[in-house]
Amino acid sequence: MCKKLLSERKMPRKAFEYVEEAAVLAAELALSESRGPGDYLNAMRRMARKVSVSYATLWNLRYRKPKSISVHDYVNILEAYAESQARKYEAAREDFVAGSKMGKALLALPDRIHRAASDPPAQEGGVVTWDGDGV
Numbered sequence: 001m002c003k004k005l006l007s008e009r010k011m012p013r014k015a016f017e018y019v020e021e022a023a024v025l026a027a028e029l030a031l032s033e034s035r036g037p038g039d040y041l042n043a044m045r046r047m048a049r050k051v052s053v054s055y056a057t058l059w060n061l062r063y064r065k066p067k068s069i070s071v072h073d074y075v076n077i078l079e080a081y082a083e084s085q086a087r088k089y090e091a092a093r094e095d096f097v098a099g100s101k102m103g104k105a106l107l108a109l110p111d112r113i114h115r116a117a118s119d120p121p122a123q124e125g126g127v128v129t130w131d132g133d134g135v
Contacts, residue, residue, distance in 0.1 A: 015068045022069050023061040025081040030058070032084060051080040 026044075029051070034043035044062070048055040053073045060066050093107070 012068075018074055019061070019065055019067075019069050022074050022077050023065060025077050026058050026061045029077070029080055029084060030062075047080075051076050053077060 026047075029047050030040060030043045033047045033050075034040050044058045045055050047053075048058050053076050057066075057069070057073050061069075
């Protein structure tokens with residue numbers, strides 16, 4: 001307990017928050033990658049290859065929190081976690097929609113909004129425009 005308090009005092013507050021968030025996200029990704037008890041370290045190795053973060057960084061986040069984390073490691077972990085959550089959402093969504101006609105009706109409006117948000121910007125005369133203004 002005392003060691004934890006000392007490590008928090010030595011680190012700048014924002015750096016501590018980023019390291020903690022990266023550690024939590026990396027742990028969740030490793031657990032989802034794990035195939036069962038005793039496979040956690042191997043799951044961390046597989047995840048390191050998928051996420052393009054070194055195994056040592058993931059090991060340190062799990063067992064010995066660093067004082068700071070590099071931006072590209074943090075962003076890679078964050079993007080991998082977002083992709084993981086999107087896959088879970090899509091799987092749950094498919095189960096919901098396949099379950100009933102009401103599910104399809106309820107999700108029609110969010111689907112339209114999602115398509116509109118993810119469509120590329122309109123092109124007028126070979127110039128990409130956002131909200132009608134030329135770039």
